[in-house]
Amino acid sequence: MMKDFTAAAQDMLIELENGLRGPFAIQRNYEFDGHTYASHAIYGNNDPRKMMFIKAIQRAQNSFEFVYLDVCRTMTEEKLNFYFDTLWKMTREVVPWDLESHMYTMLTMLVLIDKEPEKKLVKQLKRFQCRRECTPNEPDNGWSVARLCLIDVHTGKVYCNAQGKPAAERSMSAIKKALTR
Numbered sequence: 001m002m003k004d005f006t007a008a009a010q011d012m013l014i015e016l017e018n019g020l021r022g023p024f025a026i027q028r029n030y031e032f033d034g035h036t037y038a039s040h041a042i043y044g045n046n047d048p049r050k051m052m053f054i055k056a057i058q059r060a061q062n063s064f065e066f067v068y069l070d071v072c073r074t075m076t077e078e079k080l081n082f083y084f085d086t087l088w089k090m091t092r093e094v095v096p097w098d099l100e101s102h103m104y105t106m107l108t109m110l111v112l113i114d115k116e117p118e119k120k121l122v123k124q125l126k127r128f129q130c131r132r133e134c135t136p137n138e139p140d141n142g143w144s145v146a147r148l149c150l151i152d153v154h155t156g157k158v159y160c161n162a163q164g165k166p167a168a169e170r171s172m173s174a175i176k177k178a179l180t181r
Contacts (some may be wrong), residue, residue: 005114008153009071012112012178013038013125016069019174024067032068033089035082039069046101061103066094067108067167075117075150080124083109087130087146097134103140109148109165116152118155123152128161151175 003011009163017026020041030040043065072079087107096106117125129148147164149171151157156175158168 001101002154005073007143008178009112011181012151013069013071015178015181016110016171017023017041017173018177019171020067024065030068032094033086035070035086037070039067041065041067041068041069043067062096062099062101063103063105064096065106065108066090068107069112070109071112073114077113077121077124078123079165080084080117083111083148084128084130087148090098091130091132091144091146095132097141101140104142105144106167107144107146108164109146110167110171111148111150112153113150114153116155116157117150122159125159129163129165130161153178155179 002008015038020026024041024043027042028038030037032040045063046061067071070083079169086107090107094107096102125148128148129141130148134141145163147161147167149158149164149168150161151171154157156172156179158171158175159163160168
């Protein structure tokens with residue numbers, strides 16, 4: 001028997017959060033720009049690297065990943081555009097561009113849905129690209145990319161933009177565990 005959406009989404013959220021535990025710091029009920037997300041996870045990595053010019057210079061390189069988990073029973077074009085706009089806004093407001101040692105930031109949005117989205121929405125999602133790269137002449141540093149994945153809580157099928165494929169693959173074991181709960 002198929003679980004109702006609320007129970008299935010709760011099981012999926014628990015397993016996705018469990019899959020992020022360890023390197024990620026998780027916060028429940030995270031608010032951004034007036035919208036509350038079920039969970040927010042942050043991972044930061046400080047990687048010392050040597051850059052060779054005339055002499056070796058030690059410089060730390062910081063990379064980040066921010067993961068947002070949300071629940072959206074019915075995906076509509078309006079809601080999909082909301083997620084597109086939010087990810088673009090996050091590239092401006094969440095990414096630590098002013099950090100001198102900023103190398104890159106991944107913004108990952110995992111949205112739990114009740115059923116397969118309409119074909120036109122899947123097509124729009126696949127075409128969605130959100131990447132910003134700063135040149136060395138700009139005051140900001142590094143680059144960022146946004147990944148958007150819609151996860152059907154009943155089938156485990158993941159719909160994502162091209163950049164979201166690695167996030168979808170990383171989430172598959174958690175999705176499978178949630179489906180067997």
